[in-house]
Amino acid sequence: MQYRTLGKTGLSVSLVGMGGIPIQKIDEARAEQVVSAAIQAGINFFDSARGYTDSEAKLGRVFGSYHAPGKLVIATKSAAKTKSEILKDVEVSLKNLRVKTIDLYQLHNVKDEATLDAVMAPGGAVEGLREAQTKGWIRHIGITGHVPEILVKAVKTGAFATVQFPFSAVEQEAAKMLLPLAAELGLGVIVMKPLAGGALSNSDLALRFLFEHPVTTVIPGMASVEEVAQNSSLGERALPLTPKEREVLEQQVQSLGKTFCRRCEYCLPCPQNVNIPMVFLLDGYYTRYGLQSWAEERYRAMERKAKDCAECGLCEERCPYNLPIRSMLKEASSRFDRE
Known part of the structure; x- marks a missing residue:
């Protein structure tokens, strides 16, 4: 497995990480097998969220019995906006993940200026995470979202060590805005939705396309040992795409382009208040x-x-x-x- 430095955190993380959404759909025993297989394959970056039902708890079943502390980089996140709310969420995450300290705690899906203003304000979530740092509950603070303009404004505040956003062969708009800025500010870049929410069926080509860019870790969700083996092997070689492979991937992108929601939210507000x-x-x-x-x-x-x-x-x-x-x-x- 290849490893890259997660920006100013200094943490060394696997090029292929593990997203925590799909393990919600499998039972605890199978989830334990999948997470254990990921660790054995050299994956050391795991990302979950308070909003992912039992994802943290399923990861924690393995983390709690892992006998090499400091080797894993554990990330999770919360959509809480206030200091008191996010401190409560951090405590729950620590309990679920069965660790004493969480390496990266992120603000989850900061999607508009009102939310950004709220989390950055006195008594907001950022203040809460800074207090969590002083308590030793978390090490670093990151931010995630789907709206690049908001993430650009957020990272320019200097409050965050990492930025996580959707990036795939289908969805490249955020990367064009954020990758140069992340390099300038020394931010770790975490790629979510690398398979475009599953729309890109060829994970080999989709992930290798992303490896060609200055990203730190790519976190596909995995719900089987077979998926772990396939994705982790790509992170070992990180081979560039051949011209023919690039053509194949582009053909699939073109087939999805007109029917794929990028969640930019320009369609809102809806007169009928449909989100x-x-x-x-x-x-x-x-x-x-x-x-x-x-x-x-x-x-x-x-x-x-x-x-x-x-x-x-x-x-x-x-x-x-x-x-x-x-x-x-x-x-x-x-x-x-x-x-």
Whole structure:
């Protein structure tokens, strides 16, 4: 396994890390096998979140019995906005992960200026994480999100050691803005959604495409020992794409380009208050990750659903990718809004 330095943290992390979403859908015994296989394959960076149901706890079953402290780099995150809320979340994460210190604690999905202002304000989440650092609960502070303009503004504050964002052959907009800035500021770069939420079926080509860029670690989600073996082996060689392979990948990208939501949120606000990107995100979990029950539960909790679309078309006028949002909402509704 190749390793790279996670920016100013100085931590050495595996080029292929492990994202914590898919292990939600497998039982504890199988999750333990997958996480153990990842460690044996040289993967040492693991990323979870308070919002990923039992993901932290499943990782913790292995971390708690691991006999080489300091060899793993453990990251998780919280969407809490206030100091008190995030300190509570850090305590829960420590308990779930069964560690004394979390290497990287990130603000989860900071998506607009109001949220960024809230977490940066006195009494906000950043202040809470700094206190967690003084307590020895966490080592470094990072940020994640899907809106590059917000992440650019956030990292320029100097409050963060790492930045995590979606980057794939399908979704390159954020990388174009953030990679040069990360290099300038000495930030570690964590790539989420490297397979475009599962839309890119050839993980070999998709991951090797990312290795060619100045990223620190790429964190595909893995729910089987076979997936661990396949992805970790790519991180051992990190071979550049051949011209033919690049052509194959580009063909797949072109086939997805017109029907793939990048979650830029330019379609919002919806006059009917439908959170359109969230509908598509949950639909992706339903169709690509096999997390049907998980996605359905969160969809049911949404106040306004895909079926509430009035087909006004305003979202499609705003969408920079010209997505057929109305028909996409109907398709999602056919899965989620069954009577």
